[in-house]
Amino acid sequence: MDYLYDGSFDGLLTCIYHHYYREAATGIYPQSFYQPNLLSPSMVVETDPALADRVYRAIEEKISARALETVYHVYISSAPDKENLILGYIGLGFKMGAKVDHYHSHPAVYPVHRLERKVIGEAHRLLGLLRFADMGGFLYAVMAPDHNVLPLLGDHFAERLAGERWIIHDKKRSLAIIYNGRDSSSCKSPVRSRWYITDFSYNLEDNMPESERRWQRLWQTYFQKVSIESRYNPRLQSRCVPHRYRRYLVEFQIPAPGHDSETEDSRKRFPRTPSIPPHSG
Amino acid sequence: MDILAKLGILANAAKYDVSCASSGVSRKNQGGIGNSKSFGICHTWTSDGRCISLLKILLSNDCIYDCRYCVNRRSNDIPRASFTPRELAELTIQFYRRNYIEGLFLSTAVERSPDYTMEKMITVLRLLREDYEFNGYIHAKVIPGADPLLVYSAGLLADRMSVNIEQPTEESLRLLAPQKSLPKMFASMQQLKEEIQAHKEARRRFRHAPRFVPAGQSTQMIIGATPDSDLTILRTTQTLYQKFGLKRVYYSAYVPVNQDSHLPALTASPPLLREHRLYQSDWLMRFYHFKAEELVDPQHPNLETDIDPKMAWALRHPEFFPVEVNRASYEELLRVPGIGPKSARRIISQRRVAAVSVDQLKKLGVVFKRAQYFVTCKGVCPAKKTLDPAAIRRIVAPESPITQLSLF
Structure with a gap:
């Protein structure tokens, strides 16, 4: 049966x-x-x-x-x-x-x-790879993980960002965690009871306020500046940040002339000795 | 100068610091923002494949010192910038609440005097911990030559502190950083070690005793700027772990940034493979119970590049093998190439309910490719025939890469 x-x-x-x-x-x-x-x-x-x-x-x-x-x-x-x-x-x-x-x-x-x-x-990876944007009054993060890891993220961010109001949106499954900030009644309640998962199908990405772009620009600049050019190693980077996660990462959304041409440029500037592919021939 | 320009200059100047760990300490959010997890969290990886966990940044790159290997040396003609403590604290908090970072790695060039610089750093830490009630991770650099009292008050605010010794010997250091001295740096390390111990002791008695550098101290050495051998470097490393109880020693392959007669040419590429082999040895010393003398000795002062240090040790010690997986102790299992702490623990845990057979090794996380020559399972040797060390070496590190023969 x-x-x-x-x-x-x-x-x-x-x-x-x-x-x-x-x-x-x-x-x-x-x-x-x-x-x-x-x-x-x-x-x-x-x-x-x-x-x-x-x-x-x-x-x-x-x-x-x-x-x-x-x-x-x-x-x-x-x-x-x-x-x-x-x-x-x-x-x-x-x-x-x-x-x-x-x-x-x-x-x-x-x-x-x-x-x-x-x-x-994956849940551990997302503790680091989730990016919040300040939407004016609350923080908003989008992701599309392979597994339904939303329940494993709630406690972490409820403790870390206890004083903020925030939403973590799983776009793939149209679910979200809503956390409504620290109020006097919930302060003593256990962390788990302060957030809840709900159906969520709004698309808030396009409503990002202009002021948020400034912080994102700062982060993108920082991200580019701390890389050491003579250690350029995109294969290692791909292993650590798989491409499927990059869509929602601020630092990989480098504005014009476009992300792709950007990596091509750097490849020209720092040529690597070609490695033999594992299954050549 | 606006924040964006400052951030660009001061992040670029901080990138040669290697440490980025955010692990080793738990901090609770007590009404403010942030907490720290003992397992550490990486937030992204840059195009050189290194992780970003902390906002690694200099408070200022306006240095009075003239260390030959350093981009920020006084005699270099580069743009200079300094953050005000408030600017930097605000930047940290704004990055942190967007989950870009796990905390702050604060370093700085020596501005005016060591004491002045250290005081300015403490101001930043105090703003974060007290004004913003920030409980995320903070790594603060000890400025060599700063007053011990200032180092102490920074240690009460930071999670980890580090004194970068930069070179494994006094001679190399004198050559490259004439204004720094190893004994002075060791004195700072000793101070940190003693305070850390004393505060740990106090916390055992009084629950609310303050914490001092709870995630311990670390240091960094530059590899390949001077002709020091791996033996010298690993011995120094071992001494640092034993004598000062360091949590980590970082190695930084030298990236030529300055033209100088004492240094490798600007065109030299960083010795990345050597750095990798040193890190492997470092792991062997910290998690696999190896001693520096087992990995390198005066006859072989440098690590082999074509095989990893553990394989090299195994090939030099055929008398130790084969190891019977179902009987060997944890320490013996750790000596086998291809078995690490996790797979060794799994083997031991499975042995309690069922013997381990050859076909299960892979499922237990053993790297079969390397381990097969060195183990037996229930008396059976997984490799088709037993090989002598020279034959194994030919298989794991072929002389030249195998190339496809041309038909014509």
Whole structure:
């Protein structure tokens, strides 16, 4: 039996509950992307927070709190078969307990750990690569990450920019974190309760006030000036800042004569000895 | 002069400082702006591939010294600029709240006198920490020759401080920076070390005792401006770690900026590979329990360039290998080329539940290409046949790059 869920974390956990108490699942898939096939019947599972909570606590108590985090991190990834990876990982976890995380190279554990590393890695990367713009009264940042890392960014910026009001917009998924600043009532409340994620489809990028350009110009100047010309190494730079992130980075939006001609110029000025491509011939 | 022009000049003048770490300290946001994370965060990477974590900038490039290797030396005819403390603090905060940076790396040329300069730096730090209630990361340079009391008050505000010794020996330093002296710099380092220890001790007893340079001190050496060998450099490095408890020693491949008879020609390209090998050795000393004497010795005073220092050590010590992955201690695993702290920890953690076999090595993060000649798994050697060091060397570092033969 294939179980279909609504895409929420609770929905996924409900499916896992039914996997153990109703009928073993052949697979779990999000309802919206499911392609029915003749060989395995499917069933839409209605999300039940009470059942989800039981699975949630079972993972925490019977496996470990760390394993619960792992499951959540894999859930927010965009791997197409993440639900089944989670199913396999939890299955082994209920057998082995906390020791499951020692078994790094097990086929049910290795892909889960690897995926988790990617998700955490991207979240960490974005802690640095996110760029806020002062829109006059609030800060606004746009991103389009590979994985749905928004929930992992909230606490960090809520603590760091506690006195500001800000929005982090995930353009790819039309979601955003809204943080409304420090007020007297929320000062003592835990950091997690001060921000929330909501659907968000406004495009605020074009409304940037002119005064913001001045700070962006300063940053772009700084960015260009601290580079040492005789160490020019764009391959290293590409490894550290992959091109897909550059669209939303102020320092890579160098105004006319255009970013591309700019790099070509520098290539002419600092020729490098050509390296042999790995698969020449 | 407007801020944009000043920023251009003073960022350009600061770029040869290597350190950009923002790690090693946790600071909470206490009602103002900013915090610091112990893992450190890089914010972007410039076209030379170096990361920007901190706003690395000089307060002024108007220097009274005439160090031969330095762009800002007094006798150079370059545009000079100075920030006012308020300008720089405002710039830092504005960059910080846009998440461009993790904090400030404040350095400066010596303006008028060391004491005057240090006082001006303290003004900036005080503005940030007290007026703006800024809790982001601050790295402040110790001005050589500044009064110890001034260094002390800067240390109460900064997270990390550094004294750049620039050269590994007194002779090299005298040649290139005649106004600086190694003993004086060591005195500053010693002072920092003692204060750091004393404040740590005090915090163990009193929770609210002030912190002093909580992320520790670091230093920097220029590589390739003088004929010092890697042996000299690594020995000095080791001494610095042991004697002064430094957190980091940075190496900076010398980029010729001045024409001088004591220095390599302006056309010389920076010794980037040598710098890379030194950093590898530095990592081996800090995370892999290697000693400087194991990596270089008087017979081989320089590191090999075509293979990394750990591989070089392994090839000189065939008696140590092969290492049985399922039995070796953590320290022994760390000696194997291709196994690092992470993969060694994974191996040890997996051994508790299941033995490690050859085909699992890659999944545990081991670089199989290098490790295969040096390990056994359950007694099985992954390499097809056991090789002697010379044969391994031919495989990992071929004499000349393999080229496609022409058909004609």
